[in-house]
Amino acid sequence: xxxxxxxxxxxxxxxxxxxxxxxxxxxxxxxxxxxxxxxxxxxxxxxxxxxxxxxxxxxxxxxxxxxxxxxxxxxxxxxxxxxxxxxxxxxxxxxxxxxxxxxxxxxxxxxxxxxxxxxxxxxxxxxxxxxxxxxxxxxxxxxxxxxxxxxxxxxxxxxxxxxxxxxxxxxxxxxxxxxxxxxxxxxxxxxxxxxxxxxxxxxxxxxxxxxxxxxxxxxxxxxxxxxxxxxxxxxxxxxxxxxxxxxxxxxxxxxxxxxxxxxxxxxxxxxxxxxxxxxxxxxxxxxxxxxxxxxxxxxxxxxxxxxxxxxxxxxxxxxxxxxxxxxxxxxxxxxxxxxxxxxxxxxxxxxxxxxxxxxxxxxxxxxxxxxxxxxxxxxxxxxxxxxxxxxxxxxxxxxxxxxxxxxxxxxxxxxxxxxxxxxxxxxxxxxxxxxxxxxxxxxxxxxxxxxxxxxxxxxxxxxxxxxxxxxxxxxxxxxxxxxxxxx
Numbered sequence: 001x002x003x004x005x006x007x008x009x010x011x012x013x014x015x016x017x018x019x020x021x022x023x024x025x026x027x028x029x030x031x032x033x034x035x036x037x038x039x040x041x042x043x044x045x046x047x048x049x050x051x052x053x054x055x056x057x058x059x060x061x062x063x064x065x066x067x068x069x070x071x072x073x074x075x076x077x078x079x080x081x082x083x084x085x086x087x088x089x090x091x092x093x094x095x096x097x098x099x100x101x102x103x104x105x106x107x108x109x110x111x112x113x114x115x116x117x118x119x120x121x122x123x124x125x126x127x128x129x130x131x132x133x134x135x136x137x138x139x140x141x142x143x144x145x146x147x148x149x150x151x152x153x154x155x156x157x158x159x160x161x162x163x164x165x166x167x168x169x170x171x172x173x174x175x176x177x178x179x180x181x182x183x184x185x186x187x188x189x190x191x192x193x194x195x196x197x198x199x200x201x202x203x204x205x206x207x208x209x210x211x212x213x214x215x216x217x218x219x220x221x222x223x224x225x226x227x228x229x230x231x232x233x234x235x236x237x238x239x240x241x242x243x244x245x246x247x248x249x250x251x252x253x254x255x256x257x258x259x260x261x262x263x264x265x266x267x268x269x270x271x272x273x274x275x276x277x278x279x280x281x282x283x284x285x286x287x288x289x290x291x292x293x294x295x296x297x298x299x300x301x302x303x304x305x306x307x308x309x310x311x312x313x314x315x316x317x318x319x320x321x322x323x324x325x326x327x328x329x330x331x332x333x334x335x336x337x338x339x340x341x342x343x344x345x346x347x348x349x350x351x352x353x354x355x356x357x358x359x360x361x362x363x364x365x366x367x368x369x370x371x372x373x374x375x376x377x378x379x380x381x382x383x384x385x386x387x388x389x390x391x392x393x394x395x396x397x398x399x400x401x402x403x404x405x406x407x408x409x410x411x412x413x414x415x416x417x418x419x420x421x422x423x424x425x426x427x428x429x430x431x432x433x434x435x436x437x438x439x440x441x442x443x444x445x446x447x448x449x450x451x452x453x454x455x456x457x458x459x460x461x462x463x464x465x466x467x468x469x470x471x472x473x474x475x476x477x478x479x480x481x482x483x484x485x486x487x
Contacts, residue, residue, distance in 0.1 A: 114246015167437025
């Protein structure tokens with residue numbers, strides 16, 4: 001690796017279309033906290049492998065920022081008839097539905113995840129790692145940051161209930177706080193299927209994506225026709241198809257020049273308009289309370305079309321973005337931000353609940369009866385306060401992102417049982433919250449929580465950190481977190 005620092009005029013020192021390096025350990029020595037403060041931007045840049053896909057890391061971090069700001073913007077608290085009323089901006093301002101074409105960026109997560117998982121599984125196969133050990137490692141990396149969230153909310157809810165706070169209000173608050181975990185439940189399923197989906201990709205390429213798209217269309221039609229429960233199959237078909245697009249990026253089979261990406265984006269927008277105006281799909285790309293149909297829950301083909309548009313824009317911006325990321329000062333910010341990205345994502349709704357609870361009931365924040373000019377004028381200050389609360393939470397809980405792999409347990413049955421229990425338990429907790437006011441024995445939802453914790457135990461998530469070994473190429477850049485590896 002060259003000792004010279006690249007300038008903005010020099011070519012990027014990465015190979016974004018190729019697999020991340022297996023020997024990624026040096027790049028993980030800058031992951032936030034006190035370790036990051038002892039490294040300069042130039043040192044972080046030099047510790048990053050030449051073939052690290054910096055653009056993928058930027059996309060992941062930017063998508064999380066959009067999700068956080070989007071959730072904070074749509075959360076509305078109004079004062080009506082002497083009571084505080086929680087609502088969504090999408091319910092109150094229907095024109096905002098069109099804005100979801102920009103702020104619905106979950107497809108970016110799955111697209112980048114496809115790229116990262118293709119690299120990780122290829123590396124794992126080359127090292128002879130069994131599927132069970134690989135999926136346990138991915139599960140540990142993804143779900144360990146959830147533990148402090150659950151550990152805070154369950155006893156806090158019980159304490160507040162004992163102090164007289166209504167159970168229904170506590171259930172709603174815990175649902176809001178835990179709702180980001182839906183992504184992890186879905187993504188874990190997609191990750192578990194990577195050996196199968198990469199095999200389909202190697203055999204069929206674009207046709208594998210097309211097959212999932214056709215399956216999603218069939219499910220959409222059946223769901224619209226009233227076939228019960230079938231719509232939920234699209235959590236696999238829709239998000240799986242978008243994840244499959246990431247394999248195409250890994251193989252350098254996406255648009256290579258900006259104009260091709262822009263053509264793809266324009267075509268996707270045109271098709272999305274047709275779905276909304278002709279096929280009667282909802283305008284909003286996220287769920288709207290009380291709406292008859294949703295593009296998000298369960299997901300529909302509209303999200304795949306939206307993903308194609310986003311992939312086109314990503315392809316068009318790739319060149320300038322890579323040149324920008326070649327600057328050490330820029331890359332250092334992305335690397336350190338990426339090292340706490342999961343903590344930011346998981347805790348941003350808790351920050352919202354805490355700030356609302358500490359201000360609105362006590363008259364410490366101006367409230368209105370509707371979304372008007374004064375409501376909009378106060379948004380920047382409100383977002384700033386939320387960012388401050390979130391920063392404090394990240395400072396406290398980011399350490400749970402910096403974890404080593406689980407002990408080797410190559411049992412497929414153990415891994416599959418653990419995965420199924422974790423996904424089912426997490427899904428039930430997302431739907432019902434971490435507090436159950438209707439519980440016969442306790443306000444804790446024992447069955448979902450038991451499934452979730454038991455599943456994590458089977459996957460090795462609950463064990464203390466063993467010594468770190470070769471890092472997973474699907475991990476975030478963590479360019480300072482593992483400085484302890486060098487000691």
